[in-house]
Amino acid sequence: EEFRTSSGPSDAGGNPPSVTIHTWLERFNKQKPHSFEKATTPVDAENRISHMEKIFDVIGCEDAFKTRLAVYKSEGNALAWWKAYKQAKGGDAWLITVANAAHNYEILHERDDDDTE
Template identity: 45%
Template sequence: MWLERFNKQKPHSFEKATAPADAENWISHMEKIFDVMGCEDAFKTRLFFPRAEQERLKREYHYIRQTSTETTTEFMQRFHRLAGFLGAAAGTEEEQAKNFQWGLRRSTLNHLMCMSYTDVAQVANAARNYEILHEKDDEENERSNKRQRSGDRHQPTSQQSSHRSHGQHNDRHGSDKRGGSDNHRCSNNNYSDSNS
């Protein structure tokens, strides 16, 4: 009987939501139907998600971790989406902030552990600031390593010229401008000369 009355209201089916707004619109639609039918809140809550799905979402929320390819912003969006589905079960803003903080990548978490935050946005801002600082350090280290590797491969011009035959006008490409033979030998072990 109840199911027949419910189906006469032509409820929208809910398969998945790509954004919290999709879920909120569906919930609003269902709320209107329940109001028309006079359903109590306790009964409505049980119908929104199957219990197994509710439990799966709770587990996912409590064990959520930032992936190695996710930025803090992407992780925060995924976290908020999941917390939005859980509603009050996600906890207070401070509890959510703590859960979000512990879900960050280990390298980021290590720098934020001594701080406490009142909401997810504060944690995300601190994590983004750390990421930006860390990216600048990585870029500087990479430039430094490139300079160092470049210096290892190429000897300064003054050292190269001391290995050339004196008295000849070498064009630095291995041949004498006056038509002579190859007088250039690379002394660096990274290069091999087949004429050696």
């Protein structure tokens, strides 16, 4: 998987360099994300989400990679739950649909913000 971003240097054809999961994984790991095995309370789950969102915001992570990076740091019960949930929802096809929906929502949200300024 690769995506092109609009910021940063361009290649010889004027296109920005492609950004792969490997690029995001390197940036993600530099932030030293916590592993996650289980949430015994709702606050534990909220803290996990906040931790991941903070890292994604700092590195400017594209929506298409966020789930894969978060799952990468999941272990034990959390990883087993994710695998079962993803399978129940239709596997990778479902994941792609969710990533596209999140991206479209973000675009619409940015347009709404531009209209209010």
